[in-house]
Every structure is written in C-alpha cells, then in structure tokens.
Amino acid sequence: MGARLKRTSSGRVRRQYRATDPGSGVLITVRRAIEAHQGGELDTAETLYHRALQMKAGQPDALHFLGVLCHQRGRSEEAIRLIRMALRVTPQHADAHNNLGNVHKETGNLAEAEACYRSALACNAHHQDALGNLVVVLEAQQRPEDALQVCSALIAQAPQLGRAHYLMGVHLRRYGCEIEDMERAIACFRSAIRCDSMNVSALDALGVMLYTLDRYDEAIGVYRDWLGREPNNPVPRHMLAACGGAAAPLRADDAYVRHVFDGFADSFDEQLLKNLDYHAPQILVDALLGVLAVPTGMLDVLDAGCGTGLCGPLIRSHAQRLDGVDLSGGMIEKARLRGNYDALMVAELTAYLQDNPATWDVVLSADTLVYFGDLLAVLSGAYSALRPGGWVAFTLEAMDGEAVGAELSSSGRYRHARHYVEQVLGSVGFGEVTIAEAAMRKEMGRPVAGWVVLARRSARQGG
Ligand SMILES: C[S@@+](CC[C@H](N)C(=O)[O-])C[C@H]1O[C@@H](n2cnc3c(N)ncnc32)[C@H](O)[C@@H]1O
Structure with missing residues (x-):
C-alpha cells in the first residue's frame, strides 16, 4: 500500500x-x-x-x-x-x-x-498531489527534462510545499554532474525540511548527501535535529552513531534493521543487482562449494539474514534442507515468493542460532554480519548451531590496512579488521579459517572492499 x-x-x-x-x-x-x-x-x-x-x-x-x-x-x-x-x-x-x-x-x-x-x-490544474506524483512517474520513465519542468511548475505553484523541494532535490542528486548541483540538492532538502519539519524523506536524503560529501559535522547536526523531533526513531539514532556523533552500538539494533529492510524489501533486488553491482551471494557460495567434502544435496543449510533470498537459488541444489532467517518480515515475504526455502523465520539472528543447537551443516550469511560490530555473540551462536564438522561462511566489509577491531562507518554498516575476525573465530573454537579479499558491491560507483570468510567447527563431537 x-x-x-x-x-x-x-x-x-x-x-x-x-x-x-x-x-x-x-x-x-x-x-x-x-x-x-x-x-x-x-x-x-x-x-x-x-x-x-x-x-x-x-x-x-x-x-x-x-x-x-x-x-x-x-x-x-x-x-x-x-x-x-x-x-x-x-x-x-x-x-x-x-x-x-x-x-x-x-x-x-x-x-x-x-x-x-x-x-x-x-x-x-492545481492538484499538488497529482503534480508531485507526475514528477515521480516521469523520473521513473527516465524523462528527466519533463520531470524537471513539472517539478519547477509545482514549486512555482506551491513554494511552501515540502514535497516539491524534496522532489527537486532528488532530481538534482540523480542527474546533477557538478558539485554545484549537489549543493543545490542540499539546499532543496533543507527547504523541504523548513516547509515541513517532519519530512522524513528529506531529512534522510539530507543526512546521506552530507556524509557522502564528507561533511560529517553537518550530517551529525541533521541527525541530532531529527532525533530531537522523533526521539524513538531508530534511523537517526543509528545514523548519528554512524557519523561519529554518538557511541556505536555493538550491533545495529533490531528496530533499525526492521525499519530499513521492511522499507527496502520491494526495491532491494533491483537496487542491489542493478545499481550496486552486488554479487556477495555468488562469491560466497562459490567459496563454500570449494571447501565442502559432502556430496551435494546432503546438507542442512541455514541462510542467516536471508533477506529476499538471493542465496536461495545458488545453494538450493546442494541442500537437503534449506532454512532462512531474517529480522525483516518484508524481506522474508520476498524470499517466500522465490520458493527455494523449506522454512523461513522472522527472528533475530543471534537468538535464533542460540535456540537451535547442532542443527545445520552450513550457516551461510551474505552481507548480514555487516550489521554486527561485535561478532563474538553471533559467531558463538553459529558455532553452537552447527553440527560437528559444519561450516560457517560469511561476508564482511573490510577495514583498511593494519586497523584493529571493527568500526561503524557512515554508510550505517560495520567494517571489520582481518585480525579481529581471526581472533573472534579462534576464541569461539572455529578452525580451518580462510579469509579472502573480494569486492562484492559498489558504493557511489566505487567497489567496496570486503572479506569472504570460511571457518569450520571441529569434526569431533563436543569439539
Ligand atoms: C544486505 S541484506 C542481505 C540479504 C541477503 N543475505 C543477500 O545477500 O541478499 C542484510 C539482511 O540482514 C538482515 N539482518 C540484519 N541484522 C539482522 C539480525 N540481527 N537478525 C536477523 N537478520 C538481520 C536484514 O534484515 C537484511 O535482510
């Protein structure tokens, strides 16, 4: 709706x-x-x-x-x-x-x-909703000039309408090539918020534009302001921390994850596959198949943070049973439509793993542990949820150089240092650890450095 x-x-x-x-x-x-x-x-x-x-x-x-x-x-x-x-x-x-x-x-x-x-x-002729909606469908039909003309007419007709300025900001952000266009987009988002202080889309877009241009102090100001108006909204709370304006949580909180991914479920596949050149599922499944000794079709697999189920078709033929878990009901509904899973659960991942000891041969997790800063609890959960000899396979975003630990980046996702990942896997009890470098998606047109991690629970019972 x-x-x-x-x-x-x-x-x-x-x-x-x-x-x-x-x-x-x-x-x-x-x-x-x-x-x-x-x-x-x-x-x-x-x-x-x-x-x-x-x-x-x-x-x-x-x-x-x-x-x-x-x-x-x-x-x-x-x-x-x-x-x-x-x-x-x-x-x-x-x-x-x-x-x-x-x-x-x-x-x-x-x-x-x-x-x-x-x-x-x-x-x-003055129907403002119809004018704004017309801008949106013209943009969606890749007709930027027509969209700009209607949007300009809307602003001229309704200079106090926040949505009009927001749509102009979106247009400039999408089609502008010069830094001046980005400045104008920022000004439009600010005007939209002045007209309608609860225009959440404009607040969100303004924050993202500012941190993308490395203007962190201004982005922090936007998120503080937004949080002041909506103290219980998980998005500005998380993004304030992501921009360095508050302490980072150990992992993205459940309300934030649900809010973001329920809202993203309809456009996730198109956005990631088309616009962000996303191929973490394929890279991860290829890496996993390279180490598995078990004949295909014999494995019980959990897709941990399955989202819309992009891993499903890649792993299905290797699994005797394929389960999926995700916090976002919206994403799970999309995964259900694919028809690859035996069971799908809406649940928080760490708790779900802890509640299902020795259940799977593989715990597979593409682009999900990027929402966890501290990996200890979730990887301990994965260890206990695996049968002896089982594999955990996951992707992360890589923290640069010799850095230690993990950090919440301005994208709202965490990056992890290789040494930290090795140390946590070792402390939990995993062996046969491999960590390979790979770029699995783009951001702002640039590849994002990542890790593809495989680790095995000892084959000995109780090991
Ligand atoms: C970027 S999507 C990746 C989805 C899928 N694995 C893929 O590769 O297309 C990240 C998913 O992780 C889920 N997620 C994040 N934190 C979670 C948590 N604590 N428990 C369960 N799911 C979580 C989100 O709801 C989202 O669907």
Whole structure:
C-alpha cells in the first residue's frame, strides 16, 4: 500500500463530506466506512462500503474508496475496476484520477499512471498531489527534462510545499554532474525540511548527501535535529552513531534493521543487482562449494539474514534442507515468493542460532554480519548451531590496512579488521579459517572492499 495513496484519499474525503447531505443514510454509511478506513479498520470499512453500495448502487465515493482499500489489500485489479466505475459516475473527480494513477504507479504501469495524473490535472490544474506524483512517474520513465519542468511548475505553484523541494532535490542528486548541483540538492532538502519539519524523506536524503560529501559535522547536526523531533526513531539514532556523533552500538539494533529492510524489501533486488553491482551471494557460495567434502544435496543449510533470498537459488541444489532467517518480515515475504526455502523465520539472528543447537551443516550469511560490530555473540551462536564438522561462511566489509577491531562507518554498516575476525573465530573454537579479499558491491560507483570468510567447527563431537 502506498502511504501517499492513503493520505491523499483520507484528506480529501473529509472535505468532501462537509459539502454533501449529512442526513442521507447512504452518506452516513459511507462516512462511517471512511472513518473506519482512516482508523485502519479495514474489515469494518470494507463491509460498510459494500453496505453503502447495496443501499445505492454506483455510489461514487463508496466505489472510489473501496477501490483504494482493495489496492491496500493487494487486490489491485479490483481496485482499478472500482475506481474506473466511480469515474464513470463523476468523471471530473481529480482525486479519483490521482488515486487511480497511484494504483497504476504502484503496480508498475507507469504510462497508465502518467495518463491518470494528467487527467487529474485536467480536472484541477492545481492538484499538488497529482503534480508531485507526475514528477515521480516521469523520473521513473527516465524523462528527466519533463520531470524537471513539472517539478519547477509545482514549486512555482506551491513554494511552501515540502514535497516539491524534496522532489527537486532528488532530481538534482540523480542527474546533477557538478558539485554545484549537489549543493543545490542540499539546499532543496533543507527547504523541504523548513516547509515541513517532519519530512522524513528529506531529512534522510539530507543526512546521506552530507556524509557522502564528507561533511560529517553537518550530517551529525541533521541527525541530532531529527532525533530531537522523533526521539524513538531508530534511523537517526543509528545514523548519528554512524557519523561519529554518538557511541556505536555493538550491533545495529533490531528496530533499525526492521525499519530499513521492511522499507527496502520491494526495491532491494533491483537496487542491489542493478545499481550496486552486488554479487556477495555468488562469491560466497562459490567459496563454500570449494571447501565442502559432502556430496551435494546432503546438507542442512541455514541462510542467516536471508533477506529476499538471493542465496536461495545458488545453494538450493546442494541442500537437503534449506532454512532462512531474517529480522525483516518484508524481506522474508520476498524470499517466500522465490520458493527455494523449506522454512523461513522472522527472528533475530543471534537468538535464533542460540535456540537451535547442532542443527545445520552450513550457516551461510551474505552481507548480514555487516550489521554486527561485535561478532563474538553471533559467531558463538553459529558455532553452537552447527553440527560437528559444519561450516560457517560469511561476508564482511573490510577495514583498511593494519586497523584493529571493527568500526561503524557512515554508510550505517560495520567494517571489520582481518585480525579481529581471526581472533573472534579462534576464541569461539572455529578452525580451518580462510579469509579472502573480494569486492562484492559498489558504493557511489566505487567497489567496496570486503572479506569472504570460511571457518569450520571441529569434526569431533563436543569439539
Ligand atoms: C544486505 S541484506 C542481505 C540479504 C541477503 N543475505 C543477500 O545477500 O541478499 C542484510 C539482511 O540482514 C538482515 N539482518 C540484519 N541484522 C539482522 C539480525 N540481527 N537478525 C536477523 N537478520 C538481520 C536484514 O534484515 C537484511 O535482510
């Protein structure tokens, strides 16, 4: 469900109902449906929308908002049909065109979405949501010049609208080539926050831009400011530490990981594979297969921090049983769709390993222990979760040169020194340790140095 869709629909509905006849039974039912809808009581809302439609077939608001609700519940085809029916009754309804555009946008039909936003603007040239949404679909269709034109029109029309400045900042960040463009993007994000102090996307984008340009003090200022407004938000808390403004936690806290990866689940594969040249799963599985003596198809394997399941297809044919665990329910749902796993669990990794002694022959973990600074607890857990003779295989980001220990970097992930990794593995009891250097992803177009680590639990019982 798109947040904008929800916000748009709820905001408009209230205003509309002040203008109509509050005494009519069907309108009272629609109003109650909308209140339930806004309160997140979707079952009640759906029942009431249907009741309103039984009372008056074709009631346009019931059709329109039932359509919005169907989309929220994953029934987007039905949503499109219902909103189109509403538009046949009230063809000049800009909000309904806009919401229909949102359904198309979120189901990947960008050309259709663009047409709907343009219809909304034909009904109301000042429809700010439709203008902003049009910018987004033009960008997504790789039409930067058209997007810039609409975004400029939106700023001219609504100079106090935070989203307008945010979208301009995103445009400059994406297409700007000069340092001046980055400065302008920063200024746009700051304007967005001045207009709307709770514009979290702008706060996030501003922090990232500043630390990317090595302006850590300013980034710290942004995260402190954000934390002041939202003291319980795990993102500014984690990023403040990542930029050096607070002590680093032993590992990224659960709320931060869930927040980041639940929000990232839909675009993770495309972002990592297409934009970040990510190939940690392949490198890790290749390294593991190089040391395994067991015939393929005989192993019980845990994909630890499985995410969307990119390791699944690579390891499946070697596993008799393949389990996956991850803190993010959103990522686990994506992994489930791949169909490679025998079981998938939403759980914190260290606790899950500790709770399952001597269960797997392999614990495989691609790009997940980068969210752990202190590796002792999680690797002790992996040791106890392995059967004697089992292998742990994982990737890390590498800390430079002769450095010791681990550090939280401004990306929000940890880097580890080779010596520290060896020392922890040794202290836990692992042997046959190999640590190879490899770049497994890019950041800002540059390869990120990493480690591919393999280690074995002694084959002796109790070893
Ligand atoms: C960068 S993704 C990698 C996913 C997958 N292994 C891959 O290579 O595509 C990191 C994953 O680690 C998970 N994660 C981070 N900390 C975790 C923890 N403490 N317990 C369980 N999962 C965790 C995140 O939710 C996320 O899905």
